[in-house]
Amino acid sequence: EKYLTNFARVIKKDLGVEVANLPGAGAAGGLGAGLAAFLNARIEQGVDIVIKAWELKEKMKNADLVFTGEGSIDRQTLYGKVPFGVAKIAKKYGVPVIAIAGNVEDGAYMLLEYGIEAIFSTTPRIMTLAEIRKNPGQLITNTVEQIMRIYRLREEGC
Structure with a gap:
């Protein structure tokens, strides 16, 4: 500093x-x-670039549920990171947001006050970074599948 x-x-x-x-x-x-x-460069927040490039505001209008995430979610996520930006847009349209991350740090749950409904880690057990990097796509898929199983129970009225 x-x-x-x-x-x-x-x-x-x-x-x-x-x-x-x-x-x-x-x-x-x-x-x-x-x-x-x-x-003389202009500094823009990465989240604003992502929102514009993916046309998230338009896509959010027809969404039922949104998943967002990053490698690590912590209190810094409130300061311009993608999950926070996605949650702000989704909140305008009344769309629930679920965040997933490889690492969920102290302070991450502050996001629950800002439009994120739930936060999940993609790591099912204590894992080294090398283990996580071997197949992060499968870890994400497994986590989302489990979340959707819970979501389906809700839809079925359980």
């Missing part, structure tokens, strides 16, 4: 560009600040 603060101070002094309070400037170790200062 102190190195990023110093980096911002040097940029302000030498280039006259204010990056200290620029949203996203500290991401990736200050890469955003450097790109903005040296290349």
Whole structure:
């Protein structure tokens, strides 16, 4: 943190560009600040790019249920990560959202107050990162299948 603060101070002094309070400037170790200062780049949140590229607002209008996720869900997810952005849109249309992640950290359950109905980990047991990386698609598929089994029970009135 102190190195990023110093980096911002040097940029302000030498280039006259204010990056200290620029949203996203500290991401990736200050890469955003450097790109903005040296290349006049515009910083956009990744979630906004994803929402636009996937036309999520339009698709959300006809959705019954939405799955979203990322590698790790934690309290940082509230600050511009895809699951939070997806939940905000879904909430506007009254669509329930289920989040899945390889790792569910402390603070993740704060998202339940912001439009995510449930959060699930894709790891069924303690696993090394190497084990998870062997077949992440199957872990996701297994998790979603189990969630849909519960969802089907609800639909059947159980």
